[in-house]
Amino acid sequence: MTIRLHCFGESGHSYKVALALELGGLDWEPVKIDFFSGETRGDAYRGTLNEMGEAPVLIDGDLTLTQSGVILDYLSEKTSKFGGRDAAERREILRWVLWDNHKLSSQAGVTRFLMNFLPAEKRSGDVIGFMQSRLAGVYPVLEGHLEGRDWIVGDGLTNADLSCCSYLYYPEPFGFERADWPNIDRWLGRISETPGWKPPYELMPGSPADRA
Amino acid sequence: MTIRLHCFGESGHSYKVALALELGGLDWEPVKIDFFSGETRGDAYRGTLNEMGEAPVLIDGDLTLTQSGVILDYLSEKTSKFGGRDAAERREILRWVLWDNHKLSSQAGVTRFLMNFLPAEKRSGDVIGFMQSRLAGVYPVLEGHLEGRDWIVGDGLTNADLSCCSYLYYPEPFGFERADWPNIDRWLGRISETPGWKPPYELMPGSPADRA
Structure with missing residues (x-):
């Protein structure tokens, strides 16, 4: 099942996870958060995706995870990559x-x-x-x-x-x-230089150009 | 061996660890950092205790640990307390x-x-x-x-x-x-109300009263 990452291009916290997904070779797709229209501050977002009102949110099957540090740790368990050797x-x-x-x-x-x-x-x-x-x-x-x-x-x-x-x-x-x-x-x-690396606005949807 | 916690009363990040040590029933002693004289910004502190220039630092035998979140996790491994059940x-x-x-x-x-x-x-x-x-x-x-x-x-x-x-x-x-x-x-x-709880300035050395 494809992992979904709720994120937006300008979010560096999202970019950490997007990089881990991409460089870890996982099957994933981004779902754009409309941060600049206030989506993360709304009751719907806080009620269903993240009570902390932050990006990113990762959804992997039945599991919903937030906080980039938690998600990075979870992805390392899944891929055995980037998590350290001991x-x-x-x-x-x-x-x-x-x-x-x-x-x-x-x-x-x-x-x-x-x-x-x-x-x-x-x-x-x-x-x-x-x-x-x-x-x-x-x-x-x-x-x-x-x-x-x-x-x-x-x-x-x-x-x-x-x-x-x-x-x-x-x-x-x-x-x-x-x-x-x-x-x-x-x-x-x-x-x-790591194979697969992309800059933030190529890896996630949304950028300042959208609002120019 | 007694665990040493380099800390100072005003440091809330130190207080997290001091509480975990005290409520976890561990044998520990505080070592006062002279933060207000610039100790954490000096080369000696950064070279031997913490390159990040932050408090607290925990020393348990040969192990030196920094970042309160890392130390809390380590203490939970040691005591099987406060670390969650699954x-x-x-x-x-x-x-x-x-x-x-x-x-x-x-x-x-x-x-x-x-x-x-x-x-x-x-x-x-x-x-x-x-x-x-x-x-x-x-x-x-x-x-x-x-x-x-x-x-x-x-x-x-x-x-x-x-x-x-x-x-x-x-x-x-x-x-x-x-x-x-x-x-x-x-x-x-x-x-x-947890047995053993103490406020910060009773659990660690140093407080604003010292500088009044």
Whole structure:
């Protein structure tokens, strides 16, 4: 049975899962969430798909799962890919997935939203500056960890990479420049050379071009 | 061997783990991190304890673990407590731990810091207002989930509760009022009635009183 991923192109959290599905060779199809019309904030979405009001939502037969970190873990059980080889690697992957949710994707996602998708008259320079100053402390952690390493955990692509990389591939500016972070830049290049890799707007439906 | 938890009283992420250690009946001792003198930002801390520059850090014999969600999971393996009874409960616990790291503790922790620990002259009303507006969308998710439920997952205390509850017990104001959220209020009361429960500044060394 085809796995369905409720997602939308702009959602970096969805992109993590879309990458895992695609690179894991699974039979899946995207179902577009109309985020910009408020779908995730409505009672229907919260009542049937995700009480947290977030994307993505994965449906595999009778199972409905939310939170990209949970879904990545589930897909690794299914495919035996990207989940680490032993308890120590599994813990290290979870550590980076949590760090990403807490510090990187969360703050990068919000900052990108504020700078690109929020109407200009609602933008606050103080808030954007604050978010960018928070992120300025985040990138060096990943840059330092990738010193002398090809992948975040072990010697191949794992869910740690899939979680942390996602927002860093989007074209909209939010203060991150690959050229400033050579280890991150090489690592993003390495991931995107994986056979089957596609950028977010080619892997999921919906993009800023739809609203232009 | 006594487990050591590098932590400090003001750290809600540390408090999650301290609660798990205490309520799990483990032999542990806290080691105070001097966060307010910049210890977590120094090379020594990042080089030996946690490259992410965060608290807490747990040391159990040869094993050093960071990220509260990873540590809670490890302690559940050790004690067979708070970790859920089957795969579905384990996934549901991880879902709430991720949500907490992404939406609740992360944003509550930052907002509390900005409103209470940052020097008054550095505070931005725009930034605090923005953070509080983000949190205004977070509390209803937990309030709604706890409707008709005593615990976040299953029928007893789990790591989902220990993760989500932590910042909500602190006395410093950050915009959260228990009286506004009756289900959350009753749930916090239920957790604090667990034998052995202590508030953050009684369970870990360091509190705002030290710096008064």
